[in-house]
Amino acid sequence: MTPRPVFNRILLALTGLVLLGGGLLIISAGVDLYRSHNLAPPAGWPLTAPGDVLLSSSDRARWSSQGWWWWPAVIAALVLIAALALWWLLAQLPRRHPGGIPVGGSPPQEGIELSARALSDAIAAEAGALPGVQRANVRITGRLSHPHAHITLTLTPQGTPDTALKNLCEGPLRTAHQSTGSPLMPTEARLRVAHHKSRRAE
Numbered sequence: 001m002t003p004r005p006v007f008n009r010i011l012l013a014l015t016g017l018v019l020l021g022g023g024l025l026i027i028s029a030g031v032d033l034y035r036s037h038n039l040a041p042p043a044g045w046p047l048t049a050p051g052d053v054l055l056s057s058s059d060r061a062r063w064s065s066q067g068w069w070w071w072p073a074v075i076a077a078l079v080l081i082a083a084l085a086l087w088w089l090l091a092q093l094p095r096r097h098p099g100g101i102p103v104g105g106s107p108p109q110e111g112i113e114l115s116a117r118a119l120s121d122a123i124a125a126e127a128g129a130l131p132g133v134q135r136a137n138v139r140i141t142g143r144l145s146h147p148h149a150h151i152t153l154t155l156t157p158q159g160t161p162d163t164a165l166k167n168l169c170e171g172p173l174r175t176a177h178q179s180t181g182s183p184l185m186p187t188e189a190r191l192r193v194a195h196h197k198s199r200r201a202e
Helices: 003-030 057-064 070-092 116-128 161-180
Strands: 100-102 113-115 133-142 147-155 187-193
Touching (some): 113 116
Parallel strands (some): 147 187
Antiparallel strands (some): 100 113, 133 147
């Protein structure tokens, strides 16, 4: 896993924990949990009972005295933050499978396209026939104009990672590039080693 997805997931987890903690504190005040169970609320937390509010009347009057633009600016900032958070969350979801990849460069010649499934099957078939490779799985994701290839190679016990990667780049990936006429796709390759059964001596 690359550092960027790891960082995104950690940041998402921390953000989720903060939001979850804030929601639990608000719910605890709404159901009067502190008073009914003799619990001490966090120091400085304003919401401790069902009738409490986040901003008192004096606080609202003080901020309103800043000018008519204050509250619209606050609302606009919150809407912008919510929109950016939603965009960031959607960006973490798996990208859709592209419908087809242009053939013959950009723009494609006479609108000819190759389906992503056909291209992934062709790459998998050629990669699976490489020396030292037992099986190959290929998945193409991303937008139509910027596809990404995700390749998983299962090596035989005799296969070596450096040779497999070299053959993959010089073989199936180069063939795909020459066949479509498109720029080289960003590719993520994962290598596994097939388990072999031990032989019993008789």
